[in-house]
Amino acid sequence: SQQGEEDPQALSIQEGENATMNCSYKTSINNLQWYRQNSGRGLVHLILIRSNEREKHSGRLRVTLDTSKKSSSLLITASRAADTASYFCATAIGIVDMRFGAGTRLTVKP
């Protein structure tokens, strides 16, 4: 079963703008990860944040984690048309068990 919800379900912005996606989950986790999926393709890992971390950066990506609220956000700064994709959060409950959120479909218009 899915672990959580993401919002918005769809987001459309202009190139150069920032995109923020949110993810909420239900149970305690070991870590939370964000993945990107281009249409009809597999998933690509973007960033992992552990349960004892609050914020993490990777290039134009910034992820926050609030375990008290069971939520995370992914910020993509200075978006590009190539960032158009679906973005999923995934939570790791056990050692190998991973559950995905519903995803946010991001469209970046040139």
Added chain:
Amino acid sequence: GAVVSQHPSWVICKSGTSVKIECRSLDFQATTMFWYRQFPKQSLMLMATSNEGSKATYEQGVEKDKFLINHASLTLSTLTVTSAHPEDSSFYICSITGAPKEFTEAFFGQGTRLTVV
């Protein structure tokens, strides 16, 4: 990271036939592989956890006799959709993790688009 190859990338089959999907870990010995199904514009739903040398663990609601999983080696897991029906049409994706180390990121195959006509 690990490279996961999934084959075929797409397949069309007739209703009632069986289809086998392969998931290969090219540079990593994967004791555990995962199979997901994804319907259009929806998230990935975990179907089963494939364990090398033992029976797969299926998620609730997933028919083990319909979705046969074989993980005979550390580099290959197969998913066979038996007696496929149009409602089985979906995008199937496999993944591996950094087992036996502590769970880190997952590496995904490119997915298989199954269309049952």
